[in-house]
Amino acid sequence: MKLLVISWGDFERWRETKYRFGEESSVGPSTLPILQKAIKPDWTVIVLSDTLGRDFSSIEALREDVKSRVMDFLERIGAGREVDVLIVPGIGHFAHGTFKGGAMDTYYYLLHGISQILPPKGDLDVHFDSTHGLNYITLLAYRALKELLGIAAITNKVTFTAYNSDPLVPDITKELTINVIEAGEVKPLPLFEPLPPNTKDYLGNFSLQGEDYGNVLQSLKKLREIRDQRGRLNAWISSVVNGLPLVFTSAFPEMEIVSGAVEELADVYTRAVEVSPGSVERKLSLGRGFGALVKLSFQAKVLEMDRLPKEELSMEELVEISERIFRGRVLASTKTELDRLAKSVKLDTNGWIRYSELLRLLGKNPNSQVDDRNFLAHAGLEANLIEVKREGELYVRYTKENVKYGGAMKEPWKVIETILTRTLEG
Amino acid sequence: MKLLVISWGDFERWRETKYRFGEESSVGPSTLPILQKAIKPDWTVIVLSDTLGRDFSSIEALREDVKSRVMDFLERIGAGREVDVLIVPGIGHFAHGTFKGGAMDTYYYLLHGISQILPPKGDLDVHFDSTHGLNYITLLAYRALKELLGIAAITNKVTFTAYNSDPLVPDITKELTINVIEAGEVKPLPLFEPLPPNTKDYLGNFSLQGEDYGNVLQSLKKLREIRDQRGRLNAWISSVVNGLPLVFTSAFPEMEIVSGAVEELADVYTRAVEVSPGSVERKLSLGRGFGALVKLSFQAKVLEMDRLPKEELSMEELVEISERIFRGRVLASTKTELDRLAKSVKLDTNGWIRYSELLRLLGKNPNSQVDDRNFLAHAGLEANLIEVKREGELYVRYTKENVKYGGAMKEPWKVIETILTRTLEG
Numbered sequence: 001m002k003l004l005v006i007s008w009g010d011f012e013r014w015r016e017t018k019y020r021f022g023e024e025s026s027v028g029p030s031t032l033p034i035l036q037k038a039i040k041p042d043w044t045v046i047v048l049s050d051t052l053g054r055d056f057s058s059i060e061a062l063r064e065d066v067k068s069r070v071m072d073f074l075e076r077i078g079a080g081r082e083v084d085v086l087i088v089p090g091i092g093h094f095a096h097g098t099f100k101g102g103a104m105d106t107y108y109y110l111l112h113g114i115s116q117i118l119p120p121k122g123d124l125d126v127h128f129d130s131t132h133g134l135n136y137i138t139l140l141a142y143r144a145l146k147e148l149l150g151i152a153a154i155t156n157k158v159t160f161t162a163y164n165s166d167p168l169v170p171d172i173t174k175e176l177t178i179n180v181i182e183a184g185e186v187k188p189l190p191l192f193e194p195l196p197p198n199t200k201d202y203l204g205n206f207s208l209q210g211e212d213y214g215n216v217l218q219s220l221k222k223l224r225e226i227r228d229q230r231g232r233l234n235a236w237i238s239s240v241v242n243g244l245p246l247v248f249t250s251a252f253p254e255m256e257i258v259s260g261a262v263e264e265l266a267d268v269y270t271r272a273v274e275v276s277p278g279s280v281e282r283k284l285s286l287g288r289g290f291g292a293l294v295k296l297s298f299q300a301k302v303l304e305m306d307r308l309p310k311e312e313l314s315m316e317e318l319v320e321i322s323e324r325i326f327r328g329r330v331l332a333s334t335k336t337e338l339d340r341l342a343k344s345v346k347l348d349t350n351g352w353i354r355y356s357e358l359l360r361l362l363g364k365n366p367n368s369q370v371d372d373r374n375f376l377a378h379a380g381l382e383a384n385l386i387e388v389k390r391e392g393e394l395y396v397r398y399t400k401e402n403v404k405y406g407g408a409m410k411e412p413w414k415v416i417e418t419i420l421t422r423t424l425e426g
Numbered sequence: 427m428k429l430l431v432i433s434w435g436d437f438e439r440w441r442e443t444k445y446r447f448g449e450e451s452s453v454g455p456s457t458l459p460i461l462q463k464a465i466k467p468d469w470t471v472i473v474l475s476d477t478l479g480r481d482f483s484s485i486e487a488l489r490e491d492v493k494s495r496v497m498d499f500l501e502r503i504g505a506g507r508e509v510d511v512l513i514v515p516g517i518g519h520f521a522h523g524t525f526k527g528g529a530m531d532t533y534y535y536l537l538h539g540i541s542q543i544l545p546p547k548g549d550l551d552v553h554f555d556s557t558h559g560l561n562y563i564t565l566l567a568y569r570a571l572k573e574l575l576g577i578a579a580i581t582n583k584v585t586f587t588a589y590n591s592d593p594l595v596p597d598i599t600k601e602l603t604i605n606v607i608e609a610g611e612v613k614p615l616p617l618f619e620p621l622p623p624n625t626k627d628y629l630g631n632f633s634l635q636g637e638d639y640g641n642v643l644q645s646l647k648k649l650r651e652i653r654d655q656r657g658r659l660n661a662w663i664s665s666v667v668n669g670l671p672l673v674f675t676s677a678f679p680e681m682e683i684v685s686g687a688v689e690e691l692a693d694v695y696t697r698a699v700e701v702s703p704g705s706v707e708r709k710l711s712l713g714r715g716f717g718a719l720v721k722l723s724f725q726a727k728v729l730e731m732d733r734l735p736k737e738e739l740s741m742e743e744l745v746e747i748s749e750r751i752f753r754g755r756v757l758a759s760t761k762t763e764l765d766r767l768a769k770s771v772k773l774d775t776n777g778w779i780r781y782s783e784l785l786r787l788l789g790k791n792p793n794s795q796v797d798d799r800n801f802l803a804h805a806g807l808e809a810n811l812i813e814v815k816r817e818g819e820l821y822v823r824y825t826k827e828n829v830k831y832g833g834a835m836k837e838p839w840k841v842i843e844t845i846l847t848r849t850l851e852g
Contacts, residue, residue: 093599095597136556138565139588164561164565172519181565241754243755327849329667329669333802374762377759423753
């Protein structure tokens with residue numbers, strides 16, 4: 001899919017200019033028509049600040065005002081209408097009104113907005129025009145977009161091209177060339193941050209009364225589910241980076257819970273935007289936990305497969321998943337570990353057996369307790385933690401029995417979560 | 427070290443404004459004094475476009491003109507003078523002159539300029555202000571800076587904070603707040619791209635005659651040395667990502683050759699800038715090979731240690747290097763491989779012996795040829811490729827004898843280079 005993302009400022013004030021892009025040229029107030037003509041995107045996303053809005057009857061009305069004026073403008077300049085208009089929170093004092101709120105809202109809002117538009121499956125050819133944007137919104141749109149593309153690139157081919165036109169100089173400019181300022185393939189870059197423990201890191205307080213803010217935090221039911229599963233979700237985040245296929249499948253996030261929490265936070269944030277004549281105040285602010293959840297949700301969509309989560313897998317399935325997600329050293333080491341495991345269990349096992357027990361029956365001497373390095377080095381297939389079953393094919397799963405870790409008996413998933421949360425904090 | 431990097435546009439036209447940052451406030455045309463007061467950076471870098479220059483007697487005079495005007499401005503606004511002024515190539519047609527050249531020069535020039543300023547050793551606390559910059563220069567400065575910081579973070583703690591003030595609205599603005607728009611720790615992100623094979627990918631042709639361009643390419647003697655070592659350098663780049671400690675030490679780049687080639691390219695590029703009254707034309711353009719070399723040079727400075735390159739190492743040295751550079755799964759797997767190797771060579775060996783031969787003497791059955799997966803999975807310590815020597819301590823080195831690979835006998839480093847170049851092309 002070919003996508004064009006452009007960052008715009010106050011579009012109604014732009015002057016007519018002649019733009020040139022390769023062989024094409026066009027006259028108008030914006031680079032959009034010529035970019036659409038040359039790039040032929042399947043879809044265009046226009047990023048704009050809500051500080052352009054003049055209808056202060058509600059936050060929806062404010063956004064709708066900007067959107068309808070953009071649509072009129074697109075009509076006027078003859079641009080394609082296969083467009084999403086992403087109206088993001090801006091701040092500042094203008095002649096028509098004052099906009100207050102957290103300065104990082106823009107980035108988190110963009111991350112969420114773009115993650116809803118980018119298709120998680122399939123190759124992506126993304127074009128980004130920074131010509132007309134406000135400085136900080138353009139910078140944050142670029143950052144949000146590139147981060148999501150790094151996640152999409154885990155399993156898809158992703159290319160990225162950025163454009164900027166020559167600077168407009170009043171009374172001097174006759175023609176502006178649109179220049180390519182960045183071009184290349186996007187490297188896979190999975191999410192590599194843990195979900196934070198505190199609710200206030202997901203939704204911060206900009207200007208609510210302390211008690212009201214406390215009530216808001218209390219009301220976040222879906223976020224509570226996320227916090228209950230935080231260790232498991234962090235283990236999953238780590239499994240993608242560290243090449244742990246059985247953790248990947250067993251701890252695969254339940255999509256509805258993750259997306260549900262993202263939408264809950266976005267809704268509560270929006271409902272706390274107070275709009276009155278000439279004034280917008282965003283009383284809550286979006287935080288890094290919200291950003292991590294948005295990326296987690298997008299990454300789960302990118303890596304989603306039939307029948308996940310799944311706790312009992314054949315060797316063949318584990319190899320297939322590893323080849324799809326991991327690469328380089330991590331993939332090579334993981335496949336070597338899978339081979340080694342398969343070779344060590346030659347005979348049918350008559351049901352599930354703890355792998356450490358089987359090794360002892362075979363006269364070997366496995367570690368008596370789980371240690372962090374062993375767990376990672378063996379691709380998560382540590383002898384105390386897994387059970388194996390051979391019925392022709394070899395199957396593997398994590399045990400539900402307690403295991404020894406740090407000298408004490410502990411629940412197996414508590415052990416896995418402890419080890420893997422630590423890898424994200426490094 | 428605390429560093430402040432700011433991107434500026436046409437500073438002589440800025441109006442006096444009251445800026446507020448946390449508890450501090452100050453009146454003036456720029457955010458710099460208040461940022462310096464609040465952040466207390468050890469050093470400040472100001473990024474500016476050379477299109478601000480008005481002295482067209484030479485490229486040096488053009489840059490010096492901008493620089494001396496910046497210095498006057500700093501004096502006027504009472505800013506600290508612990509400053510580098512980085513004057514980068516811009517393009518456009520202005521009342522005072524026309525600036526032509528490759529649109530990506532700005533990014534590569536910034537990458538080089540910032541790499542010369544950032545200290546490669548020691549923790550970094552970097553602050554970036556995008557308030558006053560031109561859109562595309564700010565975006566490219568942000569990108570170049572973040573990429574270099576990801577490399578510095580391999581061994582140093584690196585934090586990054588970005589700022590942008592409220593937008594200035596003529597006749598309305600009374601006070602502008604400086605907002606934090608990004609804050610956090612920078613994750614390690616080693617260079618992950620190969621050096622390209624073709625000279626024209628290092629230095630492109632913008633507007634030279636074909637023959638003159640050919641002569642320029644011919645004249646690049648230091649780049650030729652790089653191209654001769656390209657396979658080895660790509661292997662080194664891969665060793666950092668894939669956790670291959672003996673490749674890391676054996677193929678460690680010779681700093682003078684890499685920096686020499688970077689400086690040669692930068693010099694030839696600058697000498698091909700044609701300056702005449704009202705006109706600047708950069709007849710050569712910087713390319714992705716130049717960018718990769720700059721990052722390689724910076725990464726080598728970050729990871730430099732006493733006595734590198736080094737081809738024969740003790741287990742203890744390999745463990746120490748691995749713990750310094752690698753992390754997570756890659757570190758765990760590497761340490762497990764080093765342990766396994768150390769345990770398998772128990773007795774003194776009476777000199778160097780190929781490890782595959784030793785394994786055979788011990789009654790084992792190693793692979794008869796090198797394969798890619800084995801090489802990676804064993805942290806580069808593949809049995810056919812390494813020689814071991816135990817004299818109390820265990821030492822290891824790559825063999826100089828030919829090894830079997832893909833069914834034929836090949837030079838060992840050709841094999842390593844082939845395998846590892848492939849990991850960067852994924």
